[in-house]
Structures are given as structure tokens and as C-alpha cells.
Amino acid sequence: GAVVSQHPSWVICKSGTSVKIECRSLDFQATTMFWYRQFPKQSLMLMATSNEGSKATYEQGVEKDKFLINHASLTLSTLTVTSAHPEDSSFYICSARDDRDKDEQYFGPGTRLTVT
Amino acid sequence: QKEVEQDPGPLSVPEGAIVSLNCTYSNSAFQYFMWYRQYSRKGPELLMYTYSSGNKEDGRFTAQVDKSSKYISLFIRDSQPSDSATYLCATDGAEDSWGKLQFGAGTQVVVTP
Numbered sequence: 676g677a678v679v680s681q682h683p684s685w686v687i688c689k690s691g692t693s694v695k696i697e698c699r700s701l702d703f704q705a706t707t708m709f710w711y712r713q714f715p716k717q718s719l720m721l722m723a724t725s726n727e728g729s730k731a732t733y734e735q736g737v738e739k740d741k742f743l744i745n746h747a748s749l750t751l752s753t754l755t756v757t758s759a760h761p762e763d764s765s766f767y768i769c770s771a772r773d774d775r776d777k778d779e780q781y782f783g784p785g786t787r788l789t790v791t
Numbered sequence: 792q793k794e795v796e797q798d799p800g801p802l803s804v805p806e807g808a809i810v811s812l813n814c815t816y817s818n819s820a821f822q823y824f825m826w827y828r829q830y831s832r833k834g835p836e837l838l839m840y841t842y843s844s845g846n847k848e849d850g851r852f853t854a855q856v857d858k859s860s861k862y863i864s865l866f867i868r869d870s871q872p873s874d875s876a877t878y879l880c881a882t883d884g885a886e887d888s889w890g891k892l893q894f895g896a897g898t899q900v901v902v903t904p
Contacts, residue, residue, distance in 0.1 A: 681834075707890060716799070718879060718894040719835070768834050772890055778823070780883075780890065782834040 677703050679771050681783035688759055696754045696786045698769030704749040705771035713766040725752040759790045794818055797880055797895025806904050810867035814880035814895045821882040824856050826865045829877045870902045
């Protein structure tokens with residue numbers, strides 16, 4: 676089956692610094708990827724839709740200047756959490772929609788961010 | 792009101808029992824319905840995918856969709872301890888938000904040996 680990877684799987688950073696999370700589709704092309712955030716014992720909340728070659732679209736309440744998304748190629752999207760604060764600590768999960776079958780969406784393993 | 796409602800549980804069942812999970816949704820435009828399994832600190836894994844109303848069976852798993860009542864269900868037969876996980880329902884298909892999945896809160900299932 677299709678595989679989506681995320682890097683890093685776990686990161687700890689100090690308050691005020693920026694952290695970049697990568698999402699890669701390993702064996703398929705994905706024009707569209709999605710970024711979700713999940714707090715402990717809560718569901719996944721969609722943050723933004725990442726489109727290759729164009730600007731990301733953000734869900735209501737998500738600060739686009741804080742969560743920078745870059746979708747530079749058909750297999751890579753990055754999420755940069757800028758000036759991170761402890762309340763940004765969460766589990767960030769990406770998904771990638773297979774260009775060959777746009778009904779199929781595959782999730783990455785997630786990245787756990789802890790801001791101290 | 793959340794678009795997809797799901798009881799977070801936990802739901803504890805003995806090994807071999809049938810696990811019954813369900814969700815309700817509010818937007819009648821939703822057409823695609825999914826069930827995901829998520830182990831602790833891992834990404835969601837797609838279990839079942841159905842379109843419109845009806846039943847779909849895959850091994851020990853059965854998914855049901857009733858669009859008239861906006862109700863979706865997942866049944867796990869002959870449950871095993873390895874089925875212990877959080878199960879998330881999700882919908883997709885509202886015309887203006889294609890691909891943007893709406894998740895339920897997730898139900899934690901514990902299957903005891």
C-alpha cells in the first residue's frame with residue numbers, strides 16, 4: 676500500500692524557536708496534502724490544505740503566519756511552527772491524497788511536538 | 792455543534808465479543824464515510840470506506856451507513872486484544888470541502904483477554 680512518512684517523529688524545542696515537520700509520500704505523487712493536529716485524547720482537527728505549487732488554505736482559527744506550509748514538490752509538504760509556545764505542543768499528522776485515485780488519502784505516522 | 796459526533800468511550804469488551812461503534816453526522820451532503828483505527832501515538836489507519844447508504848463487510852469488520860438518519864456504524868466480530876485501539880469515524884464529500892475529512896472524537900476500545 677501507499678506509504679506516507681513524517682520527519683521527525685518526535686521533537687522537543689524551546690519556546691520561541693521554530694520547528695519544521697516534513698511529510699513525504701514515498702511511492703506516489705500527491706498534489707494535495709492535509710495537515711491535522713491532535714491533542715491528547717481528542718480527535719484530529721484539520722489545520723490546512725497544502726497544494727503543490729500554490730498557497731495553502733487554512734481552516735478557520737488557524738494562524739497562517741504561525742503555521743507556515745510549503746508544498747514544494749509532488750511528494751513533499753512541510754509545516755513550520757514559528758515562534759513555538761507550550762500551547763503548540765501537540766501531535767501533528769499529515770495525510771496525502773493519491774493523484775492516481777483522489778478518493779484515497781493516506782496518513783503519516785505523526786510528529787509529536789513538545790515545546791518547553 | 793460538531794459535524795460528526797462520536798462517544799469517546801472507553802468501551803470495554805471481553806475477547807470474542809462483538810464491538811459496536813457508531814457516529815452521527817449533521818451535514819446531509821456528506822457522501823463518503825470512513826472508519827480509521829489509531830493506536831496510541833500513531834497515525835490513523837484506514838479500516839473501512841463506504842459510499843452512500845448500505846453495508847460493507849471486510850473480514851471481521853462490517854460498516855453500515857444510514858443516510859436517512861445520518862448514522863454510521865462499525866461492527867467488529869470475534870474481537871481480539873489486538874483490536875484494542877481508538878476507532879475514529881470520518882466523513883468526506885461535501886462539495887465545497889472535498890478531501891477535508893471531518894473526524895469524530897474517537898472511541899477507545901479495550902478488548903480484555
